[in-house]
Structure formats: structure tokens, C-alpha cells
Amino acid sequence: MHVLVVHNRYASAQPSGENKVVDQEAELLRAAGHRVEVFERRSDDIGAMSLPAKAALPLLVPWNPAVRKELAARLRADRPDVVHVHNVFPLLSPAVLAACADAGVPAVATLHNYTQVCPPGTLQRDGRPCTECVGATPLPAVRHGCYRGSRAATVPLAVSLSVNRRRWWSGVERFLCISAAQRDVLVRAGMPPGRLAVKHNFVPEPGVRREGPGEHLLYLGRLAEAKGVRLLMAAWDELAAAGGVGVPLVIAGTGPLEQEVTAWAAGRDDVRYGGLYDARECRSAVARSVAVVAPSTWMEAFGLVVVEAMAAGVPTVAAGHGAFVELVGDGETGLLHRPGDSASLASCLRRITADPARNQEMGRAGRLRYEKGFSPEVGLERLLDEYRAAIAGRSGGGEVPPPVGEQGTGPRRDTPPRAGWGQ
Template sequence: MHVLVVHNRYSSAQPSGENRVVDEESALLRAAGHRVDLFERRSDDIAARSLLGKVAVPLLVPWNPAVRTELTARLRAERPDVVHVHNVFPLLSPAVLAACADAGVPVVATLHNYTQVCPPGTLHRDGRPCTECVGSVAALPAVRHGCYRDSRLATVPLAVSLSVNRRRWWSGVDRFFCISSMQRDLLVRSGMPAGRLLVKHNFVPEPGVRREGSGEHLLFLGRLTESKGVRLLMAAWDAVAADGGVGVPLVLAGAGPLEAEVAAWTAGREDVRYAGLYSPEQCRQALARSVAVVAPSMARETFGLVVAEAMAAGVPAVAAAHGAFVELVEDGVSGLLHRPGDAASLASCLRRITAGPAANREMGRTARHRYDQDFSPAVGLERLVEGYRTAIAGRSGGADGAPPVGNTNADPRRGSRAGRKWGQ
């Protein structure tokens, strides 16, 4: 199969789960013998633009005509079997869909976030969940609140793009990959065409190292922002420390707006350490040495790569009981779930996950088994290729346009386990 991947790469200054997914899926397909080419733009390149070029970037967010022309020519010359769209913000724009229509090539798109119904794609504002723009044609609430970068002006291009391109997305994409059942359910309720929305969880590469024993620390691994629950975690950990601690330290690894605050909070303490930004290999080693990973996100995550990575290493997770985490973590079986936004509940779970080494190890074994079933490379490849084939067949008239029943009626708590293989 010949796949053309379309992606606007996020800034290299911050780790990006989407960039990783694109790279890992492409490598997985190539290793299986498929041809994968890339049509991309890089947000890093904006800095090298002239002043006029930088000023023009917001105007390209809703529509970039040059991209349509360039991509159409390439599609007609190379004739890929399918185009796989990931991120188009800010330099590609939904003009890529028009190019695919011009060339008559089937399109699948992975929905990594909620940009189909929320301009910044987070469904989170001012420290709490927000769905004001879900179902709103003009996305005016986002502009009013300045949801993107706390700026009304910066939010306008995103709101405009969402409004004017909504129908283009819904009609121009043959199949959407939702990365959790929860995400799919919300998007269906917002009015997106249910027959085009498939659940395809992200896969996680085999880490090459697993936990031995009970672990030596609790680990937060991610972007240091309030929406990821960093301040909540600090408050919960202070409560744990005030009660005498749990016998292992907390390690925070990552970068982001709260980096200075985290560094100041950890300074001079033995029970907590700020490790900075880890390399991929350091991440794998840190995960394999963890008692548990902590994912206290305030936002409703569409997936949660760090939780799946912990599963691969045989490590349980403590996660917020909302969003995709309720699909990834079976409370008391493969990890623990705490009440979202509740520091006392999180503190209780941190005490519990460290209190019983035997129970913790059993949770880790269960987590690894779940990884083998749902998030391994073999499963990821199968679902990815099947999604492509479904899109191609639907375009050619070989399918009725509806996704397989087993996948779309999955148990919302367990993702696609109710119909593990599409077509069951």
C-alpha cells in the first residue's frame, strides 16, 4: 500500500505526542513493507520567515491556497492509495482536503484532540472542563474567552477555520480515526457523521525494558502545565508528605510553562525531584523503575500515551477518572483512578498504590497484558491498515460507508475490547 502522510509538525522546543505518533506509525508501516511518503510543514520554520511572512501566518490557518496547489500536483503525479492527515495547523490548513478531492484520493484523518469542536482542541478553560463551543457553529465563546494562548486575537483564526471548514472536514474525510471511544462519543453527539468515525487507539512500541520488582519512585512524565494536573499533583504530594510520605520519592520529568514553579517547589527536598526534560531512552528507563506513573490531568485526555507506555513496561498508573483514562485504566485492577481535580483523592491513591507491593506488582502484570491485547505494534498495524482499506473500499464503492459494528459499539470503559478486531 502507498500512503501519503500529511502533517504540520509541532515546535521541536516541546515534546509532541502527535509528532511521535506520526513518526512511529510511519516506521511501523514501512517495516511491514508499505510505502510511506510525507507531505509536511514545520512550525519551527515560522521563526525564519520575514516579518511580513510571520504576520501572514494567521491568515493561512483557515485556508492556504498554495498548499492546495502543491499537494494536488503531487497527488496526481504519485497517485497514493490513501492520504493520512494528522495536524494541519498552522501552515497546511484544511486546503489539504480540497487537494485530495481534486485528485480523487481517499482520505483518513486521525483526530488527536478536539479541534473539530473546540478551537484550541482541549475542551478545557480556566482550570476546568469547557464545552461551550461544542455544537456552536461560529465558536464565538472561544473568541470571547481568548481560549488559544489567552488571546482573543490569536483565537480568531482557529475559530474561523472551525466554522468555515466544518462541512469540508465532515464530507472530505472518508474515515476519521478517534483515539478513544470517549472522544468518538463526544464527537458524534456534536453532530459529526457517526458512520465515518472509527476508534483506533494509538499503539506504543515495545520498550525493550520492563519493571523488575516493585519500583523505586512515582513518576510524572509530561508537559508541565496546569491542564496536565501539575499544580494538583504538587498539592496532593504536599499532603502526602505532611503525613510522613510513602517511602518513595516523586520524580517530575518534562518541560513547560510551570517549569520554574516546579523547580522552586522541589528545591532542597529529598522526597521529590525535578528531572528536567528526559530523552526517549531516559523515559523508558524511568518508566521501568516506577512504582506507578501519575497522570492527574485536569483536561479530558483523548488518549494518554504515558499510561500506555507504563503498561508496556508492566507499570500501573494513577490517573484522573475522566476522558480516555477510564478506558485505559481499570480501577483497582491495572491501576487506580482518582476524582478529577481532587487533591485529597489523588493523595489517597498515591498512598494506596505504594502501600501494597504485591498488589502493585499484580496491577503491573495486568497492565502489561492489556498492552499486549490493545496497544502493541502488531495490534496497531492491523487496525491502521484495516482503516485504510475501509476508506479505500468506501471510496470505490466496495463498502456501505459504515464502520464495523464491533468497533463502534465498544464498551466505553475498555475502548475497543468489546470488538477487538474490526469486523468481529
């Protein structure tokens, strides 16, 4: 099969699970004998742009005509079987879909977040779940400056969502949701359910698994509010005040809260901040963990670090909402805490470290779950199935949904998160 991958790479200065997924899928396909090429832009290149080009960039976020022309010419010249679209912000734009239509090549799109229904893609505002724009116009996002705390920065995303809604829904043969939780939100927003398939991300064999009880608890990811970093610090302080849990907390990653984390960890024996780890260091750190901690306050669409822990035979403590509810078997492969509740998180961290035998049972159960649902073999089979469905035109998507204003407004902002988490 001949596949063209379309992706706007996120900045290399901060870890990107999405970049990792794109690269791993391309490598998986090539290893299986398929021809994979890439049409990409890099956010790293923005820094080298001239001032006029930078000033014009927001105007191209909703629609970049030069990208449409360039991609259409390439598709006509090389005729791939399918185009696989990932991120198009900020340098590609949904014009890539018009290029696919121009050349008559079917498009598949992986939805890594919620940008189809929420301008910043997080379904969160002011540290709380928010679905005010889901199924409605994105004006609330502009009013609140939901992207980077800026109304001006949010406008291009809101405009793109509004003017390109129909193009996405009619121009993509198969949408690949990375969790059932994500698909549920998108269906409620009015996206065509027949085109929304659930295809979990896979994780390569790590090459190393946990031996023994583990040495530390591990947070591995972006140091940002939405990832629950402040929540984790508060829970750890509660545990430390009560005598600790007998193992240190290791935090690895970088992001906007790096200085705050560095200052918090300084001079402590029970916390170690390791900075940004490379791939080998990440695999080693996970395999030496008592548990991996994923306390996100936003409803994660997937949770790559959870599956990486499973692959290494390590349990997870995660927030009980979003995709984590389907990834983590509460009491079986890990523990779920009440989202945003530091006391609940502290309790789960205490429980996961208190019983080494039960902890190792959870790790073994997680490894079996990985082999059955998240291994490269499973990932390849499901990916190729979706490509074949798109090529054959078997989407079953039905009619394009009516414009906003002729459909329901979707869930309210105060829609409660899913229940089912542990104490």
C-alpha cells in the same frame, strides 16, 4: 500499500505525543513493507520567517491556497492509495482536504484532540471542563480567548472551525478517534458517526520492563496546567505533610510551568525534577517506577504515557475522566482519582505505594492488556483495516450533517464528567 502522511509537526522545544505517534506509525508501516512518504510543515520554521510572513500567518490558518496547489500536484504525480492527515495547524490548513479531492485520493484523518469541535482542542476553560462550543458556533472561545489566553490568537482557529466544518465532514472518508470517549463527544457534536472509528494508538515494545517494586513515582509529560501539574504538586505537599509515601516523586518534561516546578522541587529530598528526557531515558524512568501519574484536568483524548506504563508492566494513577476511564482498569491495572481533587489524588498515590504485592499484580495485568490491545501488531492490523475501508469507500457516513443552527447545541458547559473513579 502506498501512504502519504500529512502532518504539521509541533515545535521540537517541547515534547509532543502527537509527533511521536505519527513517527511510530510511519515506521511501523515501513517495517511491514508498505511505502510511506511524508508531506509536512514544521512549526519550528516559523521563527525563521520574515516579519511580513509571520503577520500573514493567521490569515492562512483557515485556508492556505499554496499548500493546496503543492499537495494536489504531488498527489497527481505520485498517486498514493490513501492520504493520512494528522495535524494541519498552523502551516498546512484544511486546504489539504481540497487537494485530496482535486486528485481523487481518499483521505483518512486521525483526531488527536478535540479541534473539530473546540478551537483550542482541549474542552477546557479556566481549569474546568467546558463544552460550550460543542455542536454550536465557536464564538464563546473567542470571547474567552481560549487559545493561549488571547482573543486574537483564538480567532483564526474559530474561523477555521466554522468555515471548514462541512469540508472536514465531507472530505474525510474515515476519522480515526483515539478513544471511545473522544468519539462520544464528537458524535454528540453532530459529526457523522459512520465515519468515526475508534483506533487506539499503539506503543512499541519498550525493550525494558519493571523488575521489583520500583524506585519512584513518575510524572512524564508537558508541564502545563491542563496536564494536572499544579494538582500533583498540591497532592504531594499533602502527602509530605503526613509523612510521605516512602518513595520520591520524579517529574520529567518541560513546558510553561517549568520555572514553577523547578522552584517547588528545589532543596527537597522527596522530589526530583529531571528536565526533558530523551527516548531512552523515558523508557528507563517508566520501567523503574512504582507507578506513573497522569492527573490531567482536561479530558484527555488518549493518554500515551498510560499505555507506555502498561508496556513496561507498571500501573498508573490517572484522572477518572476522558480516555483514562477506558485505558485504566480501576483497581486492576491502576487507580483512578476524582478529576481536579488533590485529596483524591493523594489518597490514590498512598494506596498505589502501600501494597507492593498488589502493585505488581496491577503491573502484570497492565502488561497483558497492552499485549492484547495496544501492541504494534494490533496497531498495524487496525490501521490497515481503516485504510482499506477508506479506499473501498465503505465509510457508511451517510449525509453530511446540517449546518450549525439546524442541529442540537450539544452538551452544556456544566455537563458532569463521567463517574466511576476510585476514592
